[in-house]
Amino acid sequence: MPKVTIESVLWFSGNNGIVLDAKEVLHWLVNGRMIDLIDAIEMAEKYKSHHLMREADCGQGSGILSSFEEMSFDEFLGVITEYNRHEFQDDLNQKAKYEACKARRSEFAKSRPELVLALLNRGDDFVCAKQGCETTSDIAVDHITPLSRGGTDDLGNLQFLCRYHNSVKSDKIERGDQ
Numbered sequence: 001m002p003k004v005t006i007e008s009v010l011w012f013s014g015n016n017g018i019v020l021d022a023k024e025v026l027h028w029l030v031n032g033r034m035i036d037l038i039d040a041i042e043m044a045e046k047y048k049s050h051h052l053m054r055e056a057d058c059g060q061g062s063g064i065l066s067s068f069e070e071m072s073f074d075e076f077l078g079v080i081t082e083y084n085r086h087e088f089q090d091d092l093n094q095k096a097k098y099e100a101c102k103a104r105r106s107e108f109a110k111s112r113p114e115l116v117l118a119l120l121n122r123g124d125d126f127v128c129a130k131q132g133c134e135t136t137s138d139i140a141v142d143h144i145t146p147l148s149r150g151g152t153d154d155l156g157n158l159q160f161l162c163r164y165h166n167s168v169k170s171d172k173i174e175r176g177d178q
């Protein structure tokens with residue numbers, strides 16, 4: 001489990017808290033580094049309950065810090081900074097994807113009446129395309145490859161499904177007649 005050292009004067013881990021090295025503490029005090037010592041303790045206090053630390057110490061060896069036995073404070077900061085950066089990027093990507101999908105949905109909602117007509121013109125019956133269903137009420141225009149997976153409004157990607165089969169299908173790629 002990771003043990004993070006701040007300048008050899010103390011080390012900390014989520015499981016064992018903060019441990020001071022008596023000799024080093026004395027050395028720092030003699031050399032008038034009282035303030036530094038307090039700073040180091042505050043820093044250790046703040047980070048010992050960091051969730052990555054707890055995951056590694058108390059999470060049965062899970063978490064990205066688990067592979068470290070001992071690390072310097074700089075190393076520790078490097079790992080959590082890198083981790084936070086990834087998290088932040090993931091959040092941004094997730095958000096962008098969500099916004100794009102939302103825009104596509106509203107685009108589709110606007111052209112829905114025309115698309116229904118186009119499907120009828122193509123010869124589709126206004127019934128659920130799911131084999132054996134034949135429901136004719138509450139028919140939705142379904143994207144065979146869902147919008148959330150980059151599916152388009154091309155007629156080749158559209159089919160009629162009843163509300164029930166549309167919601168059961170959810171974000172799977174599936175033709176009703178197969």
Ligand SMILES: [Zn+2]
Nearest residue numbers: 128133162165
């Ligand atoms: Zn159906």
